Amino acid sequence: xxxxxxxxxxxxxxxxxxxxAGRLSVVTKGVDAVPSDGLTVGAAASLVGVTVRTLHHWDxxxxxxxxxxxxxxxxxxxxxxxxxxxxxxxxRELGLPLDGIADLLEAPATEPLxxxxxxxxxxxxxxxxxxxxxxxxxxxxxxxxxxxxxEQVAIFGRDWQPSWVAGARERWGETDQWAQYAERSAxxxxxxxxxxxxxISTLDEDLAAAKRAGVVAGSTEGNALAERHRASIGAFFxxxxxxxxxxxxxxxxxxxxTAHYDAFEPGLTLWLRDLINANAVANGIxxxxxxxx
Numbered sequence: 001x002x003x004x005x006x007x008x009x010x011x012x013x014x015x016x017x018x019x020x021a022g023r024l025s026v027v028t029k030g031v032d033a034v035p036s037d038g039l040t041v042g043a044a045a046s047l048v049g050v051t052v053r054t055l056h057h058w059d060x061x062x063x064x065x066x067x068x069x070x071x072x073x074x075x076x077x078x079x080x081x082x083x084x085x086x087x088x089x090x091x092r093e094l095g096l097p098l099d100g101i102a103d104l105l106e107a108p109a110t111e112p113l114x115x116x117x118x119x120x121x122x123x124x125x126x127x128x129x130x131x132x133x134x135x136x137x138x139x140x141x142x143x144x145x146x147x148x149x150x151e152q153v154a155i156f157g158r159d160w161q162p163s164w165v166a167g168a169r170e171r172w173g174e175t176d177q178w179a180q181y182a183e184r185s186a187x188x189x190x191x192x193x194x195x196x197x198x199x200i201s202t203l204d205e206d207l208a209a210a211k212r213a214g215v216v217a218g219s220t221e222g223n224a225l226a227e228r229h230r231a232s233i234g235a236f237f238x239x240x241x242x243x244x245x246x247x248x249x250x251x252x253x254x255x256x257x258t259a260h261y262d263a264f265e266p267g268l269t270l271w272l273r274d275l276i277n278a279n280a281v282a283n284g285i286x287x288x289x290x291x292x293x
Contacts, residue, residue, distance in 0.1 A: 038068040038076030048085050055085075063102055064088060094123045177237035184236055196235065203232055207272060208265035217271075218278035226279035229272070241280045245290035248276035 044066075045052045058064045064084050068076035077085075084105065091101040104119075188196075207225060215221050226244075233239040233247065251257040252273050261269040277287040 037070075038066070038078050039082070040074065040076060041066065044077040044082060044085070048082065048089065050085075050089070058085075058088065058098075061098065061102070063098060063105070090120070094120065096123075177243075180237040200232060203228060204261070204264050207261075208268055211265050211268055211271045217274040218282070222275045223279045223282055226275045229276070230279075240293065241283045241285045242290040242293055244276050245280045245285060245287045246292050248273040248287075 039047065041052050041055050045055050055064070059066070064081060066075035066077045067081055068078045070076060087105065088101055091104060092098075096104075207229070210221065210225055215225065230239050230241070230244045233244070239247075251261060251269050258269045261272060265271075280287050280290060
């Protein structure tokens, strides 16, 4: 199984993790920068990187209030207040609501801090899992298949060409269908792919058997087989009847696809194309004018 490239990260989740790490790294520095006589709201906002309006809001809701006063009665933030602000910012980086943050800040002094730390670690762990999932999605979109060349051949058979995946990405990499495929592919394991390969092989055998049995295009059984084939494609992206017709054309025009189907039964490619077209007509699509839509 291929792995993600070190250093490549998915936006929001990774940003949150980095935000927490960065915030933790400046807490001590920020507290040390507070003069003994405290900071005005403007100076405090500048130090911790929030707006004055934010500090006023937190003061109003009792989240963080300046605890010192000047001789003239102006309120000042002490080093302890600044440390509390940093705690709020850490919790906020992790996506906790302000009400929940208030509960954490006001927890009884006897409550072990290790409990709060455990909550942070758990949240960071979930965010890191999100990062990994986003990385996997990025790789799936770029690579097309999260299997090594050896795994692909082992699963899909000796006739499989790993280069086909790169060709498909080059042709369809910017389409909505490729994005859908990448999203679903990113969640699939090697065992999932084995099941997919087995299911497709069974379908191909059933199509060949139906052709030998004389199933004709447009019949109830023929339309059911066409729908089953369309559903096999729908496992990777939403395939309309019009798209299905376009794929049927490609099967006939492409020597590789023709060789694949005709290996199960001579003439199977043309027969499948006719099944697809007849089923499309039954669903209101004219195969002559069908487009990739």
